[in-house]
Amino acid sequence: MNHEPLKLGIIGLGIMGERLMRAALAHGNTQVTAVWDPGAEAVARLASITPALSMSADAAAVIAASDAVYIASPPASHIALGQQVLAAGRALFLEKPLASDLAAARAFVAGARGQRAAVNFPMASSPSIAQLRAWLPEIGPIRKLEITAAFATWPRGWQQGAAAWLSQRAEGGFTREVVSHFLFLAQRLVGPLTLEEARVTYPAGGGSETAIAARLSAGEVPVTLSGGVGITLADDHNITRIQGIRGALRLRDWSFAERLSPEGTWHAAPDALPNEKMRPMTLAAQLDKLAALTRGEAVNLATLEEALAIQAVVEGILDA
Numbered sequence: 001m002n003h004e005p006l007k008l009g010i011i012g013l014g015i016m017g018e019r020l021m022r023a024a025l026a027h028g029n030t031q032v033t034a035v036w037d038p039g040a041e042a043v044a045r046l047a048s049i050t051p052a053l054s055m056s057a058d059a060a061a062v063i064a065a066s067d068a069v070y071i072a073s074p075p076a077s078h079i080a081l082g083q084q085v086l087a088a089g090r091a092l093f094l095e096k097p098l099a100s101d102l103a104a105a106r107a108f109v110a111g112a113r114g115q116r117a118a119v120n121f122p123m124a125s126s127p128s129i130a131q132l133r134a135w136l137p138e139i140g141p142i143r144k145l146e147i148t149a150a151f152a153t154w155p156r157g158w159q160q161g162a163a164a165w166l167s168q169r170a171e172g173g174f175t176r177e178v179v180s181h182f183l184f185l186a187q188r189l190v191g192p193l194t195l196e197e198a199r200v201t202y203p204a205g206g207g208s209e210t211a212i213a214a215r216l217s218a219g220e221v222p223v224t225l226s227g228g229v230g231i232t233l234a235d236d237h238n239i240t241r242i243q244g245i246r247g248a249l250r251l252r253d254w255s256f257a258e259r260l261s262p263e264g265t266w267h268a269a270p271d272a273l274p275n276e277k278m279r280p281m282t283l284a285a286q287l288d289k290l291a292a293l294t295r296g297e298a299v300n301l302a303t304l305e306e307a308l309a310i311q312a313v314v315e316g317i318l319d320a
Contacts, residue, residue, distance in 0.1 A: 006291040009066030012073030013037040023283035034065040075100040091116040091294040118301035125285035131257035139244025146241040149227035173208030190218035198320035
């Protein structure tokens with residue numbers, strides 16, 4: 001069935017806004033209609049991406065020009081902008097976390113119930129996650145999950161332009177920005193997560209965390225989590241191991257779905273790709289689903305409720 005192109009507006013043209021914008025410009029059924037970012041450097045960034053668009057006057061202009069609006073601004077602005085999008089009757093695609101304040105996030109989700117809204121957790125559309133799911137019957141019921149995340153520095157090298165807030169305890173940190181993705185995956189695989197205990201290390205001053213360790217559960221399934229800065233030479237290195245009663249699977253470095261052989265070695269899927277090559281495929285699938293959501297169809301994008309549950313776990317870890 002042919003549909004009219006999705007008219008997509010983007011608020012916030014940092015790293016995430018640029019990534020989705022480039023994916024949308026390459027997408028055959030998405031039209032980027034308006035962009036707004038109040039930062040002076042964003043005008044030059046937009047011009048470098050496409051000369052066909054000029055910066056909109058404000059968020060209201062983006063909302064008016066669009067069927068769906070992607071909000072990729074810093075977390076403190078998410079709720080106010082999201083409320084404007086929903087009040088205007090547009091579909092909302094929100095970057096995580098929902099907000100910088102958990103109580104405000106809860107109130108926002110309660111008020112948005114039943115409206116067309118989703119959160120950009122790309123693992124909802126990742127080919128590598130689809131591969132892991134296809135392998136799950138081989139390993140039997142899941143008995144344990146282990147998540148590890150390591151970083152050379154925080155923010156990562158390519159995030160330095162957003163270091164003003166990413167490096168601060170109030171809104172930033174790798175637990176909110178990165179670990180939340182793997183907690184979302186765990187939640188999708190084994191169900192709602194309960195935080196049992198956690199430890200967190202902060203530097204002096206208001207900087208974001210440098211190390212975390214946590215024990216969680218999903219029913220009878222234990223989930224362990226550890227992460228730290230300065231413990232790898234890579235920008236980031238992560239592994240999510242899924243232990244079943246008959247074998248094990250893992251997701252390595254965002255995009256490599258691997259299974260453990262009887263000989264004890266890990267083997268990637270034949271069509272595995274590094275994250276920078278898989279990301280455009282994943283974002284294209286996210287855009288397909290956003291268009292379907294905008295039309296009122298059921299999709300498996302992350303819901304506001306799912307994102308709120310992950311945020312509650314993340315903030316619980318950071319408050320330990």
